[in-house]
Amino acid sequence: MLDISISERKIRRMIQSPGFNFIDVLWTPWRALMPKKIAVMTFFLVLALAVYNVFTYLALAIQGESIGFVFSAYGFFYFSTAAFTSVFAQVIFGIGVVGALLAVMLGFFGVAAIEIEEVRGNRFMSFGKAVGFAFRRLGQIFLAELAIVLFLLVIVLLFFILGLVTRIPYLGEWIFSLFFVLPNFVVAFFVIIIAAILQISFVLLPAVSAAERHGETFNSILETFSTVLRQPLRWLGYTAYSLVAAKLVGFIYAYFCFRAVQFVVWATSLGAGDKVRKLVASGLSHLPIRSDTVRETFNIFPGVDWSFSVSHWARGGGGEAAGYVMAFMLFVVFASIIGYMLAVVASAQARGFVAIRYIKDNYKISDEDPLFFEEEHVNPPVEDVDGFTEKSG
Numbered sequence: 001m002l003d004i005s006i007s008e009r010k011i012r013r014m015i016q017s018p019g020f021n022f023i024d025v026l027w028t029p030w031r032a033l034m035p036k037k038i039a040v041m042t043f044f045l046v047l048a049l050a051v052y053n054v055f056t057y058l059a060l061a062i063q064g065e066s067i068g069f070v071f072s073a074y075g076f077f078y079f080s081t082a083a084f085t086s087v088f089a090q091v092i093f094g095i096g097v098v099g100a101l102l103a104v105m106l107g108f109f110g111v112a113a114i115e116i117e118e119v120r121g122n123r124f125m126s127f128g129k130a131v132g133f134a135f136r137r138l139g140q141i142f143l144a145e146l147a148i149v150l151f152l153l154v155i156v157l158l159f160f161i162l163g164l165v166t167r168i169p170y171l172g173e174w175i176f177s178l179f180f181v182l183p184n185f186v187v188a189f190f191v192i193i194i195a196a197i198l199q200i201s202f203v204l205l206p207a208v209s210a211a212e213r214h215g216e217t218f219n220s221i222l223e224t225f226s227t228v229l230r231q232p233l234r235w236l237g238y239t240a241y242s243l244v245a246a247k248l249v250g251f252i253y254a255y256f257c258f259r260a261v262q263f264v265v266w267a268t269s270l271g272a273g274d275k276v277r278k279l280v281a282s283g284l285s286h287l288p289i290r291s292d293t294v295r296e297t298f299n300i301f302p303g304v305d306w307s308f309s310v311s312h313w314a315r316g317g318g319g320e321a322a323g324y325v326m327a328f329m330l331f332v333v334f335a336s337i338i339g340y341m342l343a344v345v346a347s348a349q350a351r352g353f354v355a356i357r358y359i360k361d362n363y364k365i366s367d368e369d370p371l372f373f374e375e376e377h378v379n380p381p382v383e384d385v386d387g388f389t390e391k392s393g
Contacts, residue, residue, distance in 0.1 A: 062088055105206050
């Protein structure tokens with residue numbers, strides 16, 4: 001019997017096969033402009049802020065600060081560390097910072113997972129599956145980062161012990177001097193490299209973990225180091241392009257968001273009068289619209305005076321309770337701008353890793369089967385009178 005059918009997934013894989021070069025990364029600003037990718041990144045950004053605020057205000061309470069006074073002054077955007085003099089408060093605040101960073105990394109992971117599934121031929125990974133997949137891989141990402149940090153701490157401990165040995169009169173000075181180059185300097189040199197990769201892993205590790213099918217922590221660490229050490233210039237070029245492109249397209253996206261909000265206010269005011277404008281002004285009055293973050297987001301590039309402002313919209317706002325709801329909605333709109341820019345970076349990391357993995361290992365991630373793909377139901381073959389088969393759908 002002859003079966004001449006080709007699965008839809010294989011057709012998509014052939015059409016969307018990556019080129020394993022810079023062209024794959026070049027189009028990431030367009031690929032990231034998808035509602036589900038922006039929504040995934042925005043969701044985890046808001047989660048990161050929530051985690052940060054919970055632990056920050058808990059640390060302030062432990063410190064003995066007046067929560068009501070601090071909240072009335074800063075709201076949900078308290079980013080000062082000067083108030084934390086208690087060790088316990090500093091630890092709580094540190095946990096909040098780490099939790100917020102992990103939440104952002106989960107956002108990178110979710111966007112990268114959607115991108116990797118597209119490379120494998122599945123274009124239909126949903127927002128819910130991406131978020132759920134990211135939460136399931138939280139342990140992998142956390143343990144990978146923790147392993148690198150613990151390794152660095154062990155090295156610091158060994159140098160601490162060396163310092164104690166150096167205290168030995170006369171003999172300690174000779175030991176430190178004789179072993180300064182080998183192994184002390186060599187070990188320290190590699191420690192600096194590992195510390196640099198630890199910082200790089202903030203954006204690269206989520207993409208590597210999203211491409212790892214079985215959630216193995218060691219493989220994620222290994223591929224992260226391999227990518228940076230074996231293809232440093234290529235990775236740096238991909239990342240530098242994604243950062244510049246993310247800022248440029250983020251500014252364009254921000255401008256369209258600005259005009260969209262402006263249109264909603266104008267069109268609704270035709271029926272509601274000045275009430276809508278005052279409500280939006282009330283919402284803006286609760287947000288840090290004059291902060292450096294907002295100013296640079298609405299500016300095309302740092303140092304280039306080409307921007308727009310929303311400060312004048314905050315004039316004339318009232319104190320109604322609905323203003324707080326409006327503030328949250330406007331914050332979500334603003335968070336989606338940052339979310340889109342970070343989605344560009346996450347997509348570039350995923351596409352860049354796919355290309356680098358092929359270049360350094362001759363391995364095509366695009367040949368793998370998707371993790372989240374269900375074949376559509378197809379009726380069994382029906383034999384015709386000539387002995388051949390055909391698919392009926």
